[in-house]
Amino acid sequence: LNATHTQGPAPIEFWFDFASGYAYFAALEIEALAERHGRTVTWRPFTLGAAFKITGAQGLSRTPLKSDYARRDWQRLARLKGVAFKLPERHPRVGLPAIRAFYHVERSDPRTAAALAKQVILGYFRDNLDTDDPDEIARLGSRLGLDRGLMLAGMADSEVKATARQHGESAVARGVFGSPWIFVDGEPFWGSDRLAMVERWLAGGAW
């Protein structure tokens, strides 16, 4: 997979859970940020569940006090940035079909997979997209020119399921416990409000 990236500096790794409100805001900015510094973005959807088993945490939306704060903060961020934000009806969703669809498509077409990932998280936080429903994900993919039948088969494929799971496990093994999470040349940054720091890191090298 990395063979496409042997030219130029390494891509930025963008790890995120499709149900992460802060990942939504980062997803809107990460590619332009990378481009400003001659980088590309490797999108890495995963589910935070495995990390939560180690940290003992739960998702923001399942945690007392934090849930109320996060809902208020997301709306405030959306107003500040002038972007849409609407929590889906059943939030949070685990979104395994969406994650598997991504890794299925990535095997043959990383660029379209990245576009799919972005459209999935935008759909989740704008249009009530059900990331747990393979049919909805396949329909979204078809709008990007992907074959509906192949996508449905990919989401059900045991090899794809294993790949998706392994990516999540590798994230946790590398210390990832939150979303969004960005690696720049191995340096970890957690949270959408660290994008400014990521940009300084890219501009000035390690400090």
Place this chain on the structure above:
Amino acid sequence: LNATHTQGPAPIEFWFDFASGYAYFAALEIEALAERHGRTVTWRPFTLGAAFKITGAQGLSRTPLKSDYARRDWQRLARLKGVAFKLPERHPRVGLPAIRAFYHVERSDPRTAAALAKQVILGYFRDNLDTDDPDEIARLGSRLGLDRGLMLAGMADSEVKATARQHGESAVARGVFGSPWIFVDGEPFWGSDRLAMVERWLAGGAW
């Protein structure tokens, strides 16, 4: 206590745990930030323990994965900002004597109490100050002109202890679950990396 603030806009409330690394960085900047917008700062040390009972979380430094990330991030922030940062030998400390000393001094002298709070958190993250040791806190206070004997008596005073506890409980009742935590006219902001947003809020009013 609020009688001193009836003129002009309400002070910014700065809630923090003395063992919070991110609070240290915010403590270095909060007063200048407030001053730029014609505000003062009400320092509000508390212990996060009560909030953790509700959220199920633990302190960063007691949480797997998060602890490693936080230590790396604090050093990185210190280098970026060009300030000292050294975790004390036994971290994290609860720091009840330091919290009680603050509320004891605040009864008669809020300004010196604020200076004490700032020196305590700077001492903790620079000079291994033991916030659990009343003698060390009293010695620090004496450098600010406070009477050592009165401070020691204040830290042991049951009324002061109750006041300190009540402040912590009121924070949790208002939804505070992290440190640092800032209220601007009732609007909550969590985290040192939200200072830029606090500043925009102060500059532009609610958006």
